[in-house]
C-alpha cells in the first residue's frame with residue numbers, strides 16, 4: 001500500500017470548497033444510535049451507561065449455552081418510530097445472524113437485520129433544503145467493549161484483554177444513508193439533523209461522547225461530473241461532528257492523491273486518529289469477512305400492523321425541519337438563527353412569544369444571543385413571553401430584560417417579580433429628560449456634532465450619549481426612549 | 492412399576508419418594524458401569540428433591556403429577572449448579588447458573604432428576620458413540636448402540652434406571668434411540684415445549700420431548716413440559732395440550748396414511764430393511780383392524796429430506812457453536828494471541844463429528860455457496876411443508892418405520908458418516924416441517940432387537956400421535972409377532 005503524502009488535517013484546514021480542481025466528494029454515512037430503553041434488546045438487564053464492568057449481564061446477554069433472546073418490544077417501537085420520522089417504509093422484518101469471531105461478542109455472532117430491515121427508503125432534509133436519502137434503518141444488538149492492555153494496545157499484541165459485557169445486547173438502530181452527500185458541511189449537517197430527530201422523537205439521547213451515537217463515514221472521490229462510484233473507505237472511530245469533517249477532508253485528499261499518483265485506493269476500513277489528524281489502515285482486504293448471514297431461528301419475524309404504524313404517525317411530534325419552517329414563517333428571522341433555536345429546542349419559546357404579538361426577529365435574536373446556555377430548563381414559554389412583553393411595553397430596558405432573563409435561567413419564576421426584586425421600574429420620562437438635558441449641557445461639543453454633524457458623526461454621538469445615560473442609570477434607561485429624546489431635542 | 496404407578500403410590504403416601512429413588516440409584520450403581528448411560532449421577536441433590544416430595548405429601552400439599560418419579564436428563568439441558576457438558580470436552584467444568592424451563596417444570600411436577608445422560612457430542616450423531624465420555628451401550632444387547640443422540644436417556648429408561656427421561660430431537664434423536672432401545676419417545680410440534688435452557692444444536696429443528704416405558708407415562712410427562720414459555724420466542728402461545736386425556740379414544744374412523752416414499756416399495760428411499768418394514772405393515776394392519784381407514788399418500792420431497800437436513804442443521808450449528816471460543820467458559824487452551832487461543836481451544840475441545848458439521852455448515856452459508864446449498868435446503872423445507880400439507884388433506888396421521896434398521900453394533904458405522912446419516916431418513920422430515928412424531932415399540936426384528944413404528948401428525952397434532960400410539964402399544968404388548 002502506498003503511503004499518503006498529503007499533510008494531516010488540522011483545525012485550520014480549509015474545508016469548503018474542499019477538494020482540488022476537478023474532484024467531487026461522495027459520502028455515505030452509517031450512524032449507530034443506542035435506543036433509549038430501560039432494558040437491553042433481548043433480556044431484562046439494564047441498558048445503562050457507566051455501571052461497574054460486567055454488572056448488567058445475564059445468561060442471555062452473555063450468550064451462555066442454552067440461553068435464548070426475547071425481543072424488547074419497546075426497542076422495536078422506538079425503531080419504528082425513528083423509521084417513520086425518517087419517512088421510511090416500516091416493513092415486516094426478520095432478525096439475522098452476522099457471524100464472526102470477536103471476544104467482545106458473547107455469541108460470536110451479532111443479531112441484526114440483513115435483507116429484511118424494519119425501515120427502508122427514507123430521507124432527511126437538511127436546513128438548506130438538501131435531501132439525503134436513507135437506504136435503511138435496522139435494529140441490531142450492540143457488542144461488549146474490550147480494552148487491550150500492554151503491547152501496542154491492539155488485540156494482537158496486547159499482553160491481555162479485558163472485556164466488559166455491560167454494553168452487549170444494548171439495542172441499536174443503524175441508519176444507513178445513500179451516498180448522496182457531496183460536501184463536508186452537508187455531512188456534518190446530516191449528523192446534526194439526525195441528532196435533532198432522535199432527540200425530538202425520544203428515540204435516543206444521541207450523545208457522541210458517550211458513544212450512544214456513533215458515526216462511520218464511507219468516503220470516495222470521483223472526477224467532477226462523473227456519476228461513477230469509486231472505491232470507498234469506511235472511516236470509523238469518529239467521536240464528534242467536528243472530527244467527522246476533518247476525517248472526511250483528510251480521507252478525500254488521500255484518495256485524490258492516490259488516484260493522481262498511485263492508482264486506486266484499497267477498499268478497507270480505516271480508523272480516524274484524532275490527535276494525528278489522519279486515518280490509518282484497519283482491517284485489510286485479505287481478511288475481509290464473510291459474515292454468513294442467515295435468519296435468526298430463535299426469534300420470530302416482526303410484523304407491525306397498519307394500526308400500529310398509524311398510531312406511531314399520530315403520536316409523532318413536530319420534527320426539526322417542520323419546526324424550522326414554522327418559525328421561519330412566523331418570524332421572518334435569519335435561517336441560521338432559526339436553525340440554532342430548533343437545535344437547542346428553544347423554538348417553542350419563540351413561537352409562543354411571537355403568537356402573543358412580540359416581534360419575531362427580535363425574539364429570535366434575543367434567544368440566540370441570551371439563551372445560549374446548557375441548562376435553560378427554568379425558562380418556560382410563559383415566563384419568556386411575559387418578559388418580552390414587559391420589554392416591548394417599555395417597562396424594562398434591553399439591559400434590564402437581559403438581567404431578568406439571567407435570573408429566569410438561574411431560578412425561574414415570574415419575570416415581573418424578578419424585575420421588582422432587582423428594583424427595576426420603568427423610568428419616569430421626566431426624570432430621563434432632565435438627565436439628557438444635563439448631559440447636553442455638560443458636553444456641548446459632542447452635542448453639536450450630534451445635532452449638526454453628518455450621518456457618521458450623528459451615529460457616533462448617539463452612541464456616546466446613550467452610553468453616558470446607561471452609565472448614569474446603571475442600564476435601567478430604555479434605549480428607545482433615549483433615542484427619541486435625543487432626536488426631539490436636536491430637531 | 493410405571494411412572495404413573497409410582498406417582499400414584501407416592502402421592503397416596505404408600506411409598507416414599509426416597510425409597511423409590513434409592514431403588515433406582517441402586518440399579519444405576521449396579522449396571523451403569525457397563526452401559527455408561529450417565530455422565531453424572533447427582534444422588535445427593537436427588538435425595539434432597541425426593542425428601543422434598545415426601546415432605547409435601549406428609550404436609551398434605553400437592554407434590555405434583557409426577558411425584559417421586561426418577562428422571563434422567565439428557566446432558567444438553569441446563570441444570571443450575573450441575574455440570575452440563577453436551578458430552579463435549581469444550582464445556583469441561585461449566586456449571587450453568589440457571590435451569591432449563593423443562594427442568595423447572597418437571598421438578599415442579601414432583602419428578603426427581605437423578606443425573607445427566609450421555610449423548611453424541613452436541614447431539615450430533617445417531618449412536619451415542621460421538622461422546623467425549625465414551626459410548627453408551629444398548630441395555631438389551633451391550634454389543635449394540637442405543638441409538639442417538641439421546642442414547643443415554645433411552646438406555647436409562649430401557650434399563651429401568653429411571654422410568655422417565657428427557658431427550659432432544661433435531662433429526663430423530665429421541666425417536667430413533669427409543670426405537671433401538673424398545674421404549675416410547677416423542678418429538679412434539681416445534682414450539683410446544685420450551686427450548687429455554689436446551690443447549691442449541693440446530694435451533695430451527697431442536698425440540699425437547701419425553702422418553703418412557705409406556706405411552707401413558709410419556710403422555711403424562713409431555714403434558715407437564717408442554718405449553719407456552721415467555722422465555723422462548725418460538726414457543727407457541729395458546730396451546731396447552733392434555734395428551735393423557737385422549738389415550739383411550741382409539742382410531743375408529745381415523746384416516747391413516749402410509750408414505751409411499753418411506754414404504755420400501757416403488758419410489759421409496761433405499762435402505763429400509765425387510766423386518767422393519769414388515770413390522771410397520773403389521774402396525775398399519777392393527778390400526779385398520781381397529782377401525783382406521785388406511786391409504787397410501789405421496790410426499791415426494793421426503794426423499795430430499797436427508798440432504799436438506801445435512802445443510803440446515805450444520806449451518807445453524809456452525810453459528811450456535813461459535814460461542815465456544817475459550818473466552819468466557821469451558822475449555823481454554825492458552826496461546827499467544829486471542830485468535831490463536833480461540834483456534835487452539837476449539838481444536839482441542841470439539842470431537843471429529845462436531846468439527847465436520849461446523850465445517851459443512853460454514854461452507855453451506857458462505858458467500859457464493861449460500862444459494863446453491865443453504866438457500867436450496869430452505870426451498871426443500873418449503874416444498875416439504877407443502878407436500879405434507881397436501882398429504883394431510885386426505886389423512887389424519889401417517890405411519891412409517893422410525894429407523895431403517897434395528898440397533899446396529901458399536902463401531903459398525905463409525906467409519907463412513909453417510910451410513911450413519913441414513914439412520915435419520917424417516918425421522919428428519921418432521922424436524923424440517925416442525926410436525927410432531929412418536930416412536931412406539933412394535934415387535935422385534937430378525938435379530939431379536941426391538942422395532943419402532945413412527946406415527947406422524949400435522950402441527951399441533953401432538954395428542955393424536957399419543958392416541959394412535961396407545962392403540963399400537965396395546966396390540967404390541969398383546970404379542971403381535
Ligand SMILES: [Zn+2]
Nearest residue numbers: 043045058061
Ligand atoms: Zn442480560
